[in-house]
Amino acid sequence: MLDSVRRPTLLFDPLFKLNSRSKNGPARATPPDTTLTWRRGASPAARRKEIFRSLGLVLRERGLASLTMQDIADRLGMTKGSLYYYFKDKQDLLYQCHLACMSVSLDALARTKGSRRPPAARLRAVLTQHIRAITDEVYGAVMLTDLESLAPPQRKRYVAMRDRFEKGVRALIREGVRRGEFKPVDARLAGFAILGAINWIPKWYHPGGELSSEAIAESFVDFLVAALEP
Amino acid sequence: MLDSVRRPTLLFDPLFKLNSRSKNGPARATPPDTTLTWRRGASPAARRKEIFRSLGLVLRERGLASLTMQDIADRLGMTKGSLYYYFKDKQDLLYQCHLACMSVSLDALARTKGSRRPPAARLRAVLTQHIRAITDEVYGAVMLTDLESLAPPQRKRYVAMRDRFEKGVRALIREGVRRGEFKPVDARLAGFAILGAINWIPKWYHPGGELSSEAIAESFVDFLVAALEP
DNA sequence: CCTACCGATCGGTAGG
DNA sequence: CCTACCGATCGGTAGG
Incomplete structure (x- = not known):
């Protein structure tokens, strides 16, 4: 709770993300407030675990019916395709x-x-x-x-x-x-x-x-x- | 369990259904064996209840993630669009x-x-x-x-x-x-x-x-x- | 890890 | 209740 964690989205170009999202409609509303740690130097194992956490957060907030790869990636500030680097599907x-x-x-x-x-x-x-x-x-x-x-x-x-x-x-x-x-x-x-x-x-x-x-x-x-x- | 219930699909043209499904890939495998009552003379209220039961069966068999209007309709031998006659969405x-x-x-x-x-x-x-x-x-x-x-x-x-x-x-x-x-x-x-x-x-x-x-x-x-x- | 993209499916609707 | 259809989204991939 007191971790000095920042939304990783800021590590990249926010405008670019917005554009790539708005292709298929308006960008997601209200960014998450729950903290997710995502450090560049982290080990793949640590990143996997953060993806699990993102999955859990999306699950709790939007429900299973809308548990999409896009949402899981969004929460972590990464692109959907990148998830496939860590998991087969x-x-x-x-x-x-x-x-x-x-x-x-x-x-x-x-x-x-x-x-x-x-x-x-x-x-x-x-x-x-x-x-x-x-x-x-x-x-x-x-x-x-x-x-x-x-x-x-x-x-x-x-x-x-x-x-x-x-x-x-x-x-x-x-x-x-x-x-x-x-x-x-x-x-x-x-x-x-x-x-x-x-x-x-x-x-x-x-x-x-x-x-x-x-x-x-x-x-x-x-x-x-x-x-x-x- | 002893109800003399038949799959309502047979009331229509099975071949036609197969064709309409195969447009988007192979038809659903293995038809359901759980009985659903669907009589032509039934009241709308009774039909609604049968739709609920179909929903429950699909839920149990395929899970929430694949609870689609198509599957719910299939189980009842009706088309997806017809569900919108009984429910708004x-x-x-x-x-x-x-x-x-x-x-x-x-x-x-x-x-x-x-x-x-x-x-x-x-x-x-x-x-x-x-x-x-x-x-x-x-x-x-x-x-x-x-x-x-x-x-x-x-x-x-x-x-x-x-x-x-x-x-x-x-x-x-x-x-x-x-x-x-x-x-x-x-x-x-x-x-x-x-x-x-x-x-x-x-x-x-x-x-x-x-x-x-x-x-x-x-x-x-x-x-x-x-x-x-x- | 991102970009750019595709195929498939899904919810929903117009018109009958 | 069916037909025929559309727009949007979603999982996934090729190539870098």
Whole structure:
């Protein structure tokens, strides 16, 4: 929030951009106010991540129906064509973004594998980090995207990852049930309810609003794990 | 499921449709197998509802990113232009569909107003009907759509409806807290968690699958209300 | 990374 | 409700 970040558009010729845009109608109204870091010296990996963030911002502001390559590029002050230097095509961009998001949650899950703490504590840790992954990275909003936009082979790979995460959560629930820490719930349905409540967060969460992501994570985890306790 | 429904496409000349489609590339692959009722004698209201169902089916199968007027029409065996006889434009269609879906849940809420039953019972009734509204009407999937696709005045009207529903749910939670039936939770966050879990259902629910909508509704309501109990 | 461009598709309309 | 059509936009590419 206090980063000294400037709109990168100014690194280029603004007039030129306006002309190239106005060919197909008036230029986009009101420039974005959310900060995006885009430095010339940045590594390709860092740039990719900024593109993910731009994707997430457009998604939140204009919705999936108008998530265009043009809008994603505009936000970063680059041209649409340049995006294809970093990603093969739109499906690839979406896929990589999904991967980046899910891998954070999968890491959280992996970290609990070796733990000897009780299932409830492990579940709490995983859910907390899953929530933080969604709220703290703008591109957590990709979770709301429909997987149908992905190319079939990539969709398959992503769904496999997501299933691994969901199964991990269910396993924690089942273990808690087995140990008597949790009520004898249907792990599958309980998992759907818990993860659905969390995945829905980007629909109403506004960074910088009155509800901090920490407060949300704590409240949600308390609430959702309470539903499991006897 | 046992309805004697036939694909309405057959009422017209299939060859003609194929030609008109192939102008812009190959015709759509694999016709839909989900039944849609489309009778010539039906009332405009009934036809509108069928269009909603077609919208919901396309949404579930191809995702929001490819929810086109053409696809919605194809499923019903009518031409794209004909949709504009029933709805002003795409935004209007989406708006009306949102209204149709939300009004069911609002009705459920209104029905509890006069009730003298305890808050927990009233909340259970509202949530159960909200779930059923989403699962039993195919077009419950519109809940996943982003509101940015709606025209601003219509969006405002819909959001007002949605807020009324959310506030009603929160009021029930608060009443339960006040009476000591529920734990002292933050009604706003608890409401987000509960409704998020429910609104996410279309993401994984498959009509005709092993989980019936009744079973889901019962499990979910048990689980979510348990999270509120002391 | 930008320029200049194309093909395809999509929402929408006029006229019947 | 269909036909025939248009303007705009969108994803993507060649060449630098």
